[in-house]
Amino acid sequence: MAGKTIWKGHIRFGEFDLPVKLHTAVKEERIQFHLLHARDRVRLKQQMVCAVERLSVPPEEQTRGFEAGEGKYILMDPEELEQIEPEESRIIEIREFVRSSQLDPLFLERVYYLEPDAPSKGYNSLAAALMETKMAGICTWTMRRRSYVGALMISRKVLRLTVLRYADEVIHAKSLGLGKIPLSEKELKIGSDLINQLTATFEPQKFQNEHQKKLQNLIDKKARGEKIAILRPRRLRPTPSGKLLQVLEASLKKAA
Amino acid sequence: MKKTHSIKLPAKLSAKGEHEPAHQAIWSGTISFSLVAIPVHLVRAVEPGRISFRMLHTHDNSPLLRRMVCPEEEKIIPPEEIVRGFETAQGRYILITDEELESVTPERSRTIEIIEFVDMEEIDPVYYDHPYYLIPSKGGEKSYTLLAEVMNRTSKAGLAKFILGEQEYLVAVKSAEGVLSMITLHYSDEVLGDDDISNETTKTDNEEKNRIKKLIRENTVEYDPDKYADERSGKILDLLRKKARTKGYVKAPEIEMEEEGEGPGDLVALLRKSMGKVKKADD
Numbered sequence: 158m159a160g161k162t163i164w165k166g167h168i169r170f171g172e173f174d175l176p177v178k179l180h181t182a183v184k185e186e187r188i189q190f191h192l193l194h195a196r197d198r199v200r201l202k203q204q205m206v207c208a209v210e211r212l213s214v215p216p217e218e219q220t221r222g223f224e225a226g227e228g229k230y231i232l233m234d235p236e237e238l239e240q241i242e243p244e245e246s247r248i249i250e251i252r253e254f255v256r257s258s259q260l261d262p263l264f265l266e267r268v269y270y271l272e273p274d275a276p277s278k279g280y281n282s283l284a285a286a287l288m289e290t291k292m293a294g295i296c297t298w299t300m301r302r303r304s305y306v307g308a309l310m311i312s313r314k315v316l317r318l319t320v321l322r323y324a325d326e327v328i329h330a331k332s333l334g335l336g337k338i339p340l341s342e343k344e345l346k347i348g349s350d351l352i353n354q355l356t357a358t359f360e361p362q363k364f365q366n367e368h369q370k371k372l373q374n375l376i377d378k379k380a381r382g383e384k385i386a387i388l389r390p391r392r393l394r395p396t397p398s399g400k401l402l403q404v405l406e407a408s409l410k411k412a413a
Numbered sequence: 414m415k416k417t418h419s420i421k422l423p424a425k426l427s428a429k430g431e432h433e434p435a436h437q438a439i440w441s442g443t444i445s446f447s448l449v450a451i452p453v454h455l456v457r458a459v460e461p462g463r464i465s466f467r468m469l470h471t472h473d474n475s476p477l478l479r480r481m482v483c484p485e486e487e488k489i490i491p492p493e494e495i496v497r498g499f500e501t502a503q504g505r506y507i508l509i510t511d512e513e514l515e516s517v518t519p520e521r522s523r524t525i526e527i528i529e530f531v532d533m534e535e536i537d538p539v540y541y542d543h544p545y546y547l548i549p550s551k552g553g554e555k556s557y558t559l560l561a562e563v564m565n566r567t568s569k570a571g572l573a574k575f576i577l578g579e580q581e582y583l584v585a586v587k588s589a590e591g592v593l594s595m596i597t598l599h600y601s602d603e604v605l606g607d608d609d610i611s612n613e614t615t616k617t618d619n620e621e622k623n624r625i626k627k628l629i630r631e632n633t634v635e636y637d638p639d640k641y642a643d644e645r646s647g648k649i650l651d652l653l654r655k656k657a658r659t660k661g662y663v664k665a666p667e668i669e670m671e672e673e674g675e676g677p678g679d680l681v682a683l684l685r686k687s688m689g690k691v692k693k694a695d696d
Binding site for chain 2: 192352358405
C-alpha cells in the first residue's frame with residue numbers, strides 16, 4: 158500500500174492540467190542506536206557549537222553566511238532566501254521531456270507515487286503517452302518553501318514524480334581524476350563473459366535485511382549479560398595485477 | 414580506520430550543514446566479484462551544492478560546528494568518549510561496542526561482495542537511495558579499470574550487500590566514465606506498493622493521449638541537469654551580490670580549527686572554489 162499523502166498539486170503543461178496527490182513510496186524502520194557519554198551514559202545531542210566559545214548556540218542566535226573569502230561573510234536571513242524561491246503555487250510545471258534512460262541514477266533522490274485527486278482521463282492519457290514514448294517529463298515546483306526539480310515518470314499504470322538532485326550537488330565522476338590503465342582485449346573479453354555468466358534477473362525480494370535480526374540477537378544477548386565473541390572482519394587478499402588474467406579465467410571456469 | 418572514526422555519523426547525515434572535504438574516504442575495504450578482489454575506498458558522490466551557506470553565531474559571526482554535546486554538562490564530547498547505546502526503557506541503555514557490531518557480520522564489514530549482476534535498466538528507480546563513488550586503492554587500479562570497463566560494455570550493475578556502521582546495505586555498483594559508483598538501495602519490504610493507487614476512470618482518451626504524445630515530441634531535449642541548478646543558483650547569486658553592495662561583508666574572529674578532517678587547508682580550498690564561481694558569474 159502506498160504511503161500517506163504528503164502534498165497536493167497540479168501537473169501543468171500548457172493547457173494540460175492534472176490535479177494529483179503525492180504519496181510516499183518508501184518506509185524505513187531500522188534498529189536505532191543513541192550516542193551516549195561513556196562516563197555517565199547521558200544521551201548526547203547533536204548541536205551547533207560556536208567555534209570560538211565552544212558552547213552550544215540556540216537557534217535564535219544562529220544566522221547564515223556565505224563565505225566570500227577567508228573569514229569574510231555575506232550575511233543572509235532565511236526569510237530573504239525564501240523570497241527568491243517561487244511562491245508556493247501548487248503547480249508542478251512540466252518544462253520539457255527527456256528520454257527516461259538519460260536520467261543518471263546518481264541524480265535520483267526519492268520517488269513519490271501520484272494519485273489523481275479526482276477521477277481523470279487526463280491521468281490515463283499522460284501515463285499512456287509517457288509509456289509509449291519512453292519519456293520522462295522534467296518538472297519544477299515549490300513545495301514547503303523549497304524549489305524542486307523532478308522527473309515525471311511512469312511505472313506500469315502509476316505516475317511517479319522522482320525528485321532529482323541539483324547538478325551542483327552531485328560530484329562529477331571526472332573530478333575524481335582516475336587514470337586509465339590499458340587492458341588487453343583478452344582480459345576484457347573474459348571479464349565480459351564472466352559478468353554475463355553471473356547475470357540474473359533483478360529480484361530485490363531475494364535480498365532481505367538479515368542484519369536487523371542479527372543485531373536484535375546481539376542486543377538480547379547483551380541484555381542477558383552474555384559474553385559476545387569478537388570476530389575479526391574478513392579481509393580479502395587483493396588480486397595482483399600480474400595475475401588478473403589467470404584469476405579471471407579461473408572465475409569463468411568456476412561460474413560455468 | 415581508527416577506532417574513534419567508526420562512530421562518526423554517516424556522510425549522509427553530516428553533509429547537511431558542514432563543509433567536508435569531498436574525497437575523504439568514508440570506508441575502505443575490498444570489492445569482489447567471483448575470485449577477483451579489488452582494494453577500494455568509498456567517497457561521497459553528493460555534496461551540499463555550489464552555493465552553500467555556513468551557520469554563524471549572531472554575536473560575533475564566528476562559524477558554528479555541528480558537534481555532539483552533553484546536555485547536562487553543556488560540553489562538547491570528543492569522539493573517544495562517545496559510546497553507542499540501545500534504549501531498552503526510558504533512560505536505560507545496553508552499550509554496544511564497535512567490535513561487537515563488526516562481529517555481527519564479520520564477512521561483510523570489510524568486503525563488498527558482488528553476488529550477481531543485473532541489467533542496469535531492470536532496477537526500478539524507486540529502490541535507489543544514496544550514491545557514493547568507489548575509488549581504487551593502491552594496487553587495485555588494474556582490476557578496478559577492468560571491472561568498470563566490462564560493466565560498461567555489458568550495461569550491467571552488480572548487486573552486493575555490505576555493512577557500514579550499524580546498517581547493512583543492499584547496494585548496486587555501476588560504472589560510468591571509467592568510475593564505479595555505489596548506490597545504496599532500499600530493501601523490498603521498505604518499498605511501498607502502488608496497487609491501491611487507482612484512477613476511478615479506467616478509460617483512456619486516445620485523442621488526448623495522441624495530443625500529449627505530439628507535445629512530448631515537440632518538447633523533447635537532451636537532458637541538461639546544469640540548467641536547473643544554474644537557474645536556482647543564479648537567483649541566489651543575484652541576491653548575494655545585492656547584499657554585498659548594500660550591507661557589505663562581516664568578518665569572523667580568527668579561530669584555530671583543530672578538528673581533524675576539516676582542517677583549514679580543505680576548507681580554504683572549498684571556499685576558493687565557491688568564490689571562483691561567484692567571480693565568474695560576476696564577469
